[in-house]
Amino acid sequence: MSRPTPGLFAVARAILAKDLRVELRTLESVPAMVLFSTTIYIVFRFGLDRTRLEGNLAAGVLLVTILFAALLAINRLFVAEREQGGFEAIRLAPVDGTALFIAKAAALMIYLAALEMVSVPVFGLFFLDGWGGIPALIPVLLLLNAGFAVSGSLISSMATNSRARDLLAPLILMPLLVPLMIAAASVADPLLALGGPTFEDYGQWLVILALYDLVFLLIGYAVFDFLLED
Amino acid sequence: MADLPIKDPAVATAGLFRAYGDSWVLTGIDLELGRGETLAVIGANGAGKSTLLRILAGLLRPTEGRVEVLGAALPSEAHEVRARIGYLGHEALLYRDLSAAENLRFHARLFGLPNEGRERIAELLALVRLEHRATTRIGEMSAGMVQRLAICRAVLHEPELLLLDEPLAHLDPDGAATVAPLIGSTQGRSRVVVTHDIATALAGGGRILALRRDGTVAYRGLAQDLDEEAARAVYADRADEGPGSRGVAA
Numbered sequence: 001m002s003r004p005t006p007g008l009f010a011v012a013r014a015i016l017a018k019d020l021r022v023e024l025r026t027l028e029s030v031p032a033m034v035l036f037s038t039t040i041y042i043v044f045r046f047g048l049d050r051t052r053l054e055g056n057l058a059a060g061v062l063l064v065t066i067l068f069a070a071l072l073a074i075n076r077l078f079v080a081e082r083e084q085g086g087f088e089a090i091r092l093a094p095v096d097g098t099a100l101f102i103a104k105a106a107a108l109m110i111y112l113a114a115l116e117m118v119s120v121p122v123f124g125l126f127f128l129d130g131w132g133g134i135p136a137l138i139p140v141l142l143l144l145n146a147g148f149a150v151s152g153s154l155i156s157s158m159a160t161n162s163r164a165r166d167l168l169a170p171l172i173l174m175p176l177l178v179p180l181m182i183a184a185a186s187v188a189d190p191l192l193a194l195g196g197p198t199f200e201d202y203g204q205w206l207v208i209l210a211l212y213d214l215v216f217l218l219i220g221y222a223v224f225d226f227l228l229e230d
Numbered sequence: 231m232a233d234l235p236i237k238d239p240a241v242a243t244a245g246l247f248r249a250y251g252d253s254w255v256l257t258g259i260d261l262e263l264g265r266g267e268t269l270a271v272i273g274a275n276g277a278g279k280s281t282l283l284r285i286l287a288g289l290l291r292p293t294e295g296r297v298e299v300l301g302a303a304l305p306s307e308a309h310e311v312r313a314r315i316g317y318l319g320h321e322a323l324l325y326r327d328l329s330a331a332e333n334l335r336f337h338a339r340l341f342g343l344p345n346e347g348r349e350r351i352a353e354l355l356a357l358v359r360l361e362h363r364a365t366t367r368i369g370e371m372s373a374g375m376v377q378r379l380a381i382c383r384a385v386l387h388e389p390e391l392l393l394l395d396e397p398l399a400h401l402d403p404d405g406a407a408t409v410a411p412l413i414g415s416t417q418g419r420s421r422v423v424v425t426h427d428i429a430t431a432l433a434g435g436g437r438i439l440a441l442r443r444d445g446t447v448a449y450r451g452l453a454q455d456l457d458e459e460a461a462r463a464v465y466a467d468r469a470d471e472g473p474g475s476r477g478v479a480a
Contacts, residue, residue, distance in 0.1 A: 003313070003341075003342055003343070003344075004342055005313060005342050006339065006340065006341070006342035010339070010342075011339070011340060014336060014339035014340065018325065018328065018332075018336050021328065021332070022325065022327045022328065025327050026327050080325060080327075084321075084323070084324065084325050084326055085321040085322065085323035085324070086323075086325070088289060088319070088321065088323055089323045089337065089340065090340070091288070091289055092287060092288070092289070092312060092315070092317050092323075093312060093313075093337070093340035093341055094309060094312040094313040094341065094342070095340055229291070229305075
């Protein structure tokens, strides 16, 4: 009579597949993020009255733009679950609710990677003299995305049932992202320096970024199932 | 007969209370439902019927009291019985931007059905006469179609216990007849059905739980021992004039 219950990653794959299918069908998140980031670059270009950026200013413009674009996706991350019963469906099934956290974080990472595949070249065209620092920037952006994904999924799930969710998620999340942004900016600054990239403390900052991601991954893994409860 | 203890009940609650903030919705609910039996829950809006069903489904925690479903204590052991419960609430729990078949396949994966439940899904869609709508998105369907699919979703994993909150809502007589085999009483399956259709609840031949507006039990017992007039009294906004006060069985 009883059948084996699906494993954590099998359920996470099912939820992720569902989310990606819905996103491909509705194009609700990624196109908005791309459009938003491009608009922000245009605002910076005219606001700063600069056609070339380097060093910490370049890193700041790039990373803050990605951060704000990420917030658009983070705010929408659990909308379908809240409005169409996804939370209840998970709680009615014989599954670990942590699968939802893993799936949402993975979905957010994919959205951010898609965003950056367009947004970073646009940034380069708008502001960079050379592209030498971009390959070394890829691991930084991947770790940054992972940090946004795990902390964003955790906070968004907490805020989503609140009436002030659109305010609450950024307000709680931004202070938590400060260490991540400091580490990412510190490693991106020399990579975007005038005259070509330098790799001072590159590995050390990557480790710090990875540690941040790991800490929030573990926190999410430990508490997410409880967050789904009544 | 109604008050005899049931051995190995499908559902049992004792001293069940539930509050939302300062407001008590359920007040001291004691009930037992045997395996294979049907319990119809009736009562006015706000009497706590849906809250009771959500507690039995493990979606809400009781504020006080003991709840046991299929031998598992809720909410602590909810995970052990989720695969054996089918719940249909007011929300369909279907994604608007997925098709009927995609939604059911998603739920089949959540319940670990083999081959993503493809055979079972095809069978259910044919039963509710929606096989030609398998690729239609939920957002493009009528409320009646969505309700038929929600019923398919609730019974997809062939649960032992069905918790149904107004299952015939949005359905015309033809639609109601279509879903009847899926949610009707079959051998060995227990059901708790919230309904406003008193005549059907009484004709069902199972047990009745009538709740007053203040969340107390007005009647608990066999349907055959309750007449329709007494059952309708629970809809009156007077807690002291329900059937329980007539000494039927509170």
